[in-house]
Amino acid sequence: MAASAPKSPKVGIVSLGCPKALVDSERIMTKLRSDGYALSGEYEGADLVVVNTCGFLDTARAESLDAIGEALAENGKVVVTGCLGHEADLIRQTHPNVLAITGPHQYEAVLAAVHEHLPTTHDPKIDLVPESGLRLTPRHFAYLKISEGCNNRCSFCIIPSIRGDLASRPINAVLKEAESLVKAGVKELLVISQDTSAYGLDIKYAESKWKDRMVRAKFYDLAKELGDLGVWVRMHYVYPYPHVDDVIGLMAEGKILPYLDIPFQHASPRVLKNMRRPANQDRVLDRIRAWRKICPDLTIRSSFIVGFPGETEEDFETLLDFIEEAEIDRAGVFKYENVAGAPSRDLPDHVEQEVIDERWERFNEVQTELADARARRMLGQTVDVIIDGWDDEVEAFAARTKADAPEIDGILYVATDRDLDPGDIHAVTITGAEGHELTAKL
């Protein structure tokens, strides 16, 4: 009788925070798997748990601390990494029993900590890792991280102090990863970073060899090359710099999705100045109108902060007018939080919590009306959707239009007797619409 293969030690991964953190988790998983570990998305049966934390807002920090506590209670052996890892003292004070704490992108340090506390013997014959790496997102879509860090210094944000200045990946490395993902079955690439339109600035838009030619590490060139891969390509965290105009043409040609995720954060020039936001906000409305002329299907998603220090009722109304006039299709709104270490803490005229709460409600009311009106306009239209999978509760296939990014935007339910596969793209006719939820038939 053949001896059974030794059981690989199992590592549980808990991933909190934004898609950028998710990509970090996937890199850690890929490396752990190739080092011979088995992986699990839960504590049960795991020999050790890695918690990838988020430290962006105080609520995210509290959530991260809770997750570490839960992992300690359920499992006992916990390695902490990610943005909150930057505040090792806080973690140690709250949870003195964690085995190790590492910061964002310290992949080697996380791996070293796992190896130290849970040794393994690697056998390449049984520990094969697919070329595209291991992913936490479903097989048909994947996040593609093009850079780390950020050169901006928005006053409410501590990311540059945690993650450092912009560090762009060479374009041939990004394209190689994208191509491997597509070969592995990915049908939608979601391009992420802290500031996607600034891609390549730090490496002076360096050219590198891709296939038989040289390609520049620049937003436009990246969009064009990714557009040639034949899958949906969605751009996140883009600032309205003038060179973004060129990419709108690629959207009109159908090379990449007509979708831009632009975190405007506000519209009042005074508040934006206090926020120290990048990109010239002058004439943003004119730019958006010009974009829509070139690409009428363009969907704009954005995020906003209400109650920033010094925000007056007039500033807030400027913001509400902006989302209506600019027809911001999708918007996430956050209440201002006094994040530890953020320069905005020291600004005068902090807005009372009650007023922040009330503005948040009002923003959402306007946003909901806009979303409802938009959804009603979709009724009867035939559009392409990507299938995400069967939804047991609704008893229909969950899908998304080109206007909807996974997890943050709307869902469309397709009722059919046919068997549809995740990642398939079908033309459907919209039969019902309510806010961010649509129903359709094939």
Ligand code: SF4
């Ligand atoms: S652009 Fe501003 S908010 Fe975004 S990561 Fe950079 S500093 Fe933070």
